[in-house]
Amino acid sequence: MGNLRVLGIRVALAWLLSMLAVASPAHEVQPAVADVEVGADAVTIQLRTALEPLIAGIDLSTIEDTNDSPLSDQNDALRRLSPEELRAATEEAWPAIAAQITLQAGEQPLTPVLETVDIPEVGDPEIRRDSILTLTAALPDGDAPVIFGWDSELGGLVVRQVADGESYDDFLTGGALSEPMPRTGVAEQSLGDVVVRYLISGFDHIIPKGLDHILFVLGLFFYALAWRPLLWQVTAFTAAHTVTLALATLGIVNIADDAMWIVEAIIAASIVYVAVENVLVARRGRVVAAAAAGGGTVRVEAVDAPTITPARIAVVFAFGLLHGLGFASVLSEFGLGEHFVASLIAFNVGVELGQLAVIAVALLLVWATFEVLGRRLHPESEGFRAISVVGSLLIGAVGLWWVIERTLLG
Secondary structure (H helix, E strand, O other), X not given: OHHXXXXXXXXXXXXXXXXXXXXXXXXXXXXXXXXXXXXXXXXXXXXXEOXXXXXXXXXXXXXXXXXXXXXXXXXXHHHOOOHHHHHHHHHHHHHHHHOOEEEEEOOEEOOOEEEEEEOOOOOOOOOOOOEEEEEEEEOOOOOOOEEEEEOHHHOOEEEEEEEOOEEEEEEEOOOOEXXXXXXXXXXOOOHHHHHHHHHHHHHHOOOOOOHHHHHHHHHHHHHOOOHHHHHHHHHHHHHHHHHHHHHHHOOOOXXXXXXXXXXXXXXXXXXXXXXXXXXXXXXXXXXXXXXXXOOOOEEEEEEOOOOXXXXXXXXXXXXXXXXXXXXHHHHHHHOOOOOHHHHHXXXXXXXXXXXXXXXXXXXXXXXXXXXXXXXXXXXXXXXXXXXXXXXXXHHHHHHHHHHHHHHOOO
């Protein structure tokens, strides 16, 4: 058991250092949002994006955070520019940016003209600053539809078109292009395409982008290795965030952008709670012991796995409601278009597959550790409880740092 604990502590400490690095103030990469209006003779695009990484020339297809780019210093310097200074830098860099944009009517290329640039005042340089660009292009005669997109280096792109009470939305990655957007009505997507897109998007927002959700799910896993407690917890968490995801996406529950930090802070607190409770229950229950011959000391062989309680399920359900609001902020950007129910279900299934993948990987790593040490893994294993305590302490430490960061340092 000593070897197992030493190995677990070493791995855990290395993991903690990496998590704290991730938890530092970040310039998270988010997709740009393009609202496209196609008229009879012109197309107008309102593009909401962070201009700084585009001007700096950061390849957003390879990173999740601009701090990870070798050009991050240039990005930070641009964040400190006044709106007038950044507007001038945008106009200077526009020819290079425009060369990475695809805009065409049918097969005919169009040249996007930068009409206006709306840039917010300088705020916290550690927080992403979104600007709004208005682009226009004249359309040739005829009824050729408009196709829009940009190179993968500029990052993800949400394209939205609304006309005549209908809507089209698409999340483009890897340099993909939009569906043809007609001059009357909106672009059409098949149900299969919509399901696949939202399934992938849901999974993507757990792995790799949902680190806070990953840690919460790991907290559920470390509570007990037995399948019943894990099943009850995952079911409660899934049911809860499905409810708020649907309510928020329908507009019944709305959280203002400037209040989302409260939700994010409570999500971080939920990680701390489940981690602390895991540690507190680790030694509860019957202890099977045997007295060593002559010495009178006690050698612990195994402990009972914690049983799931209504209180634990209720707490997990309550926190799941808040996690659902976090997921809903993602869907509010993408929109759900005409296939509302299918989009919502597909996104939620993607989220669940991501959570199951987290649990599967965690179980595989624990099993591999026991195999290497020549020990048998079972729900009442003292070795698993040791790993559970160490893992929960690390998860709780990261969650606590996030609480501080999102409240006192935000």
